[in-house]
Amino acid sequence: MRRFFWGLGSLCILITLVYIFSPKPDLITFTSYSKAFVDRNDKLLRITLAEDQRYRLYTPLSSVADNLKQATVLYEDKDYYQHIGIDATAILRAFWATYITQQRRIGASTITMQVARLRWQIPSNTITGKIEQLIRALQLARHYSKQEVLEAYLNLAPYGRNIEGIGAASLIYFNKQPADLSLPEALTLAVIPQNPNKRTPTTVSGFKHASSARINLFNKWLELYPNAISQQKYMSLPLQVRAPEQLPFLAPHFITYLDNQLSRWEHGIIKTSLNSDKQKQLEHILSSYIASKSNIGIANASALLLNYKTMQIESMVGSADFHNTAISGQVNGVLAKRSPGSTLKPFVYGLAIDEGLIHPMTLLKDAPKRFGGFSPENYDKQFLGPILAGNALIESRNVPAVDLQAKLTKTSFYAFLKSAGITKLKQQSFYGLALALGGGEVSMLELVKLYALLANQGALKSPSGFFNNTILASEDEKKLLSPEASYLILNILKDNPPPTEFGLHVFDPEKNDVAWKTGTSWAFRDAWSIGISGDYIIAVWVGNFDGSGNDAFVGRTAAGPLLFSALNALIPQQAWSVEKDTFTENLNVKKVEMCKNTGDLPGKHCLNKQKSWFIPGVSPIKISTIYRAIPILKSTGERACEFDLSTTEMKVYEFWPSDFLHIFQQAGISLKTPPAYAANCSLDQTSSSGQSPVIRSPQSNLEYVLQHDNPLSNQIPFTATVDPDAKTLYWFINDRFIAKSNADKPFFWQAEVGEFTIRAVDDSGRASSGRFKVVNIIR
Incomplete structure (x- = not known):
């Protein structure tokens, strides 16, 4: 007996030392937690598992209903607020009954001791385990208040199966936040941690045992709160309990996209920007469309809905069927890098407008042209000849777009895309002039971000999937296009006629405008369509994740009808107009009459006129002399x-x-x-006052290199644009006459090393000149 008391005394000294000198332990961040994603209206979308494959949703004590806190204390540790973390009387009684008289095992664990056991995973069926629990409980009591310890208990306690913590238990079992629990629900949850395996409410036997324990707890509750007798009629009613297998798994691509942006320390209830109703509609639209087009090999699609005013993502459908392994359905097509086809052309035109190269009615050339070794063709293998810039963009002609990209001097198209945050671009030299035609790769999310730039007057803003955009730091807003260029591009795109293929209903012209563009990648691998209407941007993609092509993957015919089907279903019809609703008083644009056939201000002999926009002081506007x-x-x-x-x-x-x-x-x-x-x-x-020759080749201030291994390539073509009345050109180099040629035919000059001044004179005496250089590189 003396040895027992010596041991007891030593234990007391040890406990005292631990109580005084023990460091403050971590009660929350030592473990990982789940995230509960809800939509913009607080509808549950998904609860993720913590790193240890448990549902554990951190909930502050202030967010827990009072009846649950009181019921937990009443059931687990009625003297919780009176003791110092351990109940000495209960411990002695339990020790005497268990080890001295060996009558029966009696528990003496307080809530604080249970927190210690859960925090340090202490075995409770051994004496050493119990002693460690006592020491750790005192350590917790030394550093934490009663409220903090109770909060830790409610976040760590087991509630059956792989559910831990009241936040996860309340949301999973009752689809409620812990603050909203009724008394029967609160009492049910309060009795589970004492025997979670036996009282899991998702099984018949578990619910029966939990109900029995709940009745006993309710009787104790009535002793403290007699007025709760009015709740007795509800205690016998069946509870609607949900099992983990019944949890929602909505918008899977979207939730995974957000989850990957958050660290392990960001947990709890995550409110997203998703609109569940629109998400469901968009998923149905895609699946119905895929089903109707399966006969032509269309099996997969992706779509994204963004409110460009808030920059919040309201719907994201990454594939036609998340669970379909045949189409790699778990791949998120919204994030996948694909060739955008012609969907980037509006930004080439926007940059050209800002540089004063064009306005919407500038006459461009859709004709065969070589750009070094690059000879772009059109989708239809045809050329339309002279074409107004707006029409060239709407009809997605390739040569005008490449020609404009080549003429950009202030900002290259490559630099524009880099500034816009397009990731994983190779070196600029890799693409050359093919970028305007989809030579690079972008994701749908990046593409929508670019189109939001048009809708936001040239300002680059980042999309967000969070309802509160401050969860993630947003990038500084950048102006990549002028408000004027953005406005003019939208006005061009709104005139793109809607598709009529497949018998789909299209927009009534009296309703919303749609500023939209399509894209088709090389080898028919990707069909794109993206549109701006009202406050929203919708993008759709049709294709295969394995990159295999299909002649049906054409932007206008495969993706266009899908886009307009989504627009009709998701965008409110409010007579939204690009010209009126995106115009602001600070825009430096004017609408004037233009000569329709020439794209210039009409002279007195121009009979065919139409109104068009231009930017005063920027647009290359002149009176037509045609x-x-x-x-x-x-x-x-x-x-x-x-x-x-x-x-x-x-x-x-x-x-x-x-x-x-x-x-x-x-x-x-x-x-x-x-x-x-x-x-x-x-x-x-x-002789007349018509146009002087414009030398096209050799290009002014360009350096040409002699190639010794291929002498034939050292011939430089001399060409010039002339007035219609000019029939002959006379060529001079350094004031020395070298040749005469037909005005519409090139003259080939055998190059030699040196710096040269070239002069072209037509048969009416009109002349122009330029300079170029030929160098010799010896390898």
């Missing part, structure tokens, strides 16, 4: 040397530069060109 009145001999129909009232009459003809004239002829377009001068006209009489 339509001119000239004297014609009444007798022969020839062009007169000069006007004579008795023998001539004034008629209007089209004076197109030679390059455009050639393209019109290639396209088979008939023009009213001026007739030849009468034979008796002298050179002085036929």
Whole structure:
């Protein structure tokens, strides 16, 4: 007996020392927690597992219903607020009954001791385990308040199966936050931790045992709170209990996308920007569309809905079927890098507008052209000839887009994409001029971010999937396009006609505008469509995750109808107009009458006019000189040397530069060109104030390199654009005449090393000049 008391005394001294000198332990961050993702209206989307494969959702004590806190203390440790973490009387009684008289095992664990056991995983069926529990309980009591210890207990206690903590238990079993539990629900949860295996409420036997324990607890509850007798009628009613297998698994790609952005320390209730109703609609639209197009090999699609005003993602569908392994359904197509086809062209045009290269009605050339070793073709293998810039963008012509990209000088298209946050781009030299045609790779999320830039007056903003955007630091807002260029591009895209394929209903023109664009990647691997309407941007992609092609994967016919089906279902019809609803008073744009056929301000002889936007001081605007009145001999129909009232009459003809004239002829377009001068006209009489030659090759200030291994390639073509009345060009190098050529034919000059001034003179004496250099590199 003396040895027993010596041991007891030593234990007391040890406990005292631990109590005084023990460090403050961590009660919360020592373990991992689940995340409960809810939509913008607090509907549960998914609860993730903690790192140890348990549902454990951290919940502060202030978010727990009072009835649950009181019931837990009443059932587990009724003297909790009176003792110092251990109940000495209960311990002695339990020790005497268990080890001295050996009558029966009596528990003496307090809530603090249970927290110690759960925190340090202490075995409670041995004497040493019990002693460690006592010591740790005193350590906790030394450093934490009663409220803090109770909070730890409610977050660590087992509630059956792999559910720990009141937050997860309340949400899983009753689909409620712990603050919203009714008394029957609170009492049910309070009795589970004492015997979680036996009282798990998701089985018949478990619910029976939990109900029995709950009745006993309710009787104790009535002793303390007699007025709760009014709740007795609810105690016999069946409870709706949900098992973990019945938990929602909604918007899986979206939740995984968000979960990957959060650290292990970010847990609890995560409120997302998702609109569950729109998500369900969009999923149904995709699955229905895929089912209807399976006969032409369309088996997969992705879609994204973004509110560009809030920059919140409201719907994300990563694949047609998350659970379909045949299409790799768990891959998130919204994040996958794919060729965007022509969907990037609006930004080439936007940069060109900002650099003063074009306005929406600038006349561009859709004709065969080589850019070094690159000769772009169109999807339809045809060329339309001269085409207005707006039409070239809508009809997605390739040569005009590449030509504009090549002419950008202030900001390269590659630099623009880098500034916009497009990731994983290779070196600029890898792409050359193919970027405008989808030569690089972007994700749907990146593409939507770019289109939001158009909707937000050129300001780059980051999309977010969180309802509170401050959860993640947002990048500084950058202006990558002017508000004016963004406005003009939207006005062009709104005139893109909606698809009529597949019999799908399209927008009524009296309703919302849709500024939209399509894209088709090389080898028909990806079909894209993206549109801005109202406050939203919707992007859709149709293709295969394995990159296999299909002739059906064409943006307008495969993705366009899917886009408009989604727009009709998801965007409120509010007569939204690009021209009115995106216009602000600070925009430096004007709408004026333009000559429809030439894209310039109309001269007095232009009859076909239409209104269009331009940016004063930026857009390359001039009065059209294509339509001119000239004297014609009444007798022969020839062009007169000069006007004579008795023998001539004034008629209007089209004076197109030679390059455009050639393209019109290639396209088979008939023009009213001026007739030849009468034979008796002298050179002085036929000279006019028309356009001087514009030297196209050699390019001014360009350096050419001699290639010794291929002498034939050392010939430089001399070409120039001339006025329609010019038939011959005279070429001079350093004021030395070297050749005469037809105005519409190139002259090939055998290059030699040196710096040269080139001069071209037409047969009316109009001239222009430039400089170039030829160097010799010896390898």
